[in-house]
Amino acid sequence: MSGHNRARPDGAGQAPPGGPGRTLIPPLPPLVAATSADLADVEALVEAAGLPLAGLGACVRDGTAVVCREWDGCLLGVAATERFSGVVLLRSVAVHAPARGHGLGAALVERALGDARAAGAREAWLLTETAEPFFAGLGWSRAERADAPASVASSVEFVSACPTTAVAMRRSL
Numbered sequence: 001m002s003g004h005n006r007a008r009p010d011g012a013g014q015a016p017p018g019g020p021g022r023t024l025i026p027p028l029p030p031l032v033a034a035t036s037a038d039l040a041d042v043e044a045l046v047e048a049a050g051l052p053l054a055g056l057g058a059c060v061r062d063g064t065a066v067v068c069r070e071w072d073g074c075l076l077g078v079a080a081t082e083r084f085s086g087v088v089l090l091r092s093v094a095v096h097a098p099a100r101g102h103g104l105g106a107a108l109v110e111r112a113l114g115d116a117r118a119a120g121a122r123e124a125w126l127l128t129e130t131a132e133p134f135f136a137g138l139g140w141s142r143a144e145r146a147d148a149p150a151s152v153a154s155s156v157e158f159v160s161a162c163p164t165t166a167v168a169m170r171r172s173l
Helices: 036-048 056-062 104-118 132-136 156-161
Strands: 031-033 065-069 075-084 087-095 123-128 141-143 167-172
Touching: 031 104, 036 056, 036 065, 036 075, 036 087, 056 065, 056 075, 056 087, 065 104, 075 104, 087 104, 087 156, 123 132, 132 141, 132 167
Parallel strands: 087 123
Antiparallel strands: 031 065, 065 075, 075 087, 123 167, 141 167
């Protein structure tokens, strides 16, 4: 995470009293809906994570992508959803490598799902090739790809962007 140990005016990230060599993890910067101004950075981060870009621009334009930027403006992470009637497809969850391990990925997922829940979604699906343990730790369960609702099964993620070997997972909201 760039600037992780830089002193900030609010004192976050400074060593705690009596604890030389120990640092506090600063509070996460705000998680906000992505805008079209974020698109190039979002695409670069998602592509660097080896995730598909197909359909991602629509998520950003539709306001269903959530981003977190470092205080200096560096994009730290993103999570996006494609929303269908009562169900959502979580996609494009990516965290900048130096920012991993501090709960940002989980926070982005929960914010994206919370926004979807507020919009009426009651179930979420995803496909993953490498992050099954991460998502299982957030309450997701492995599912049969064939059991996905038709709207999700016809998404670009299910049809062409992700390989058929990707693990399907679901979670109630």
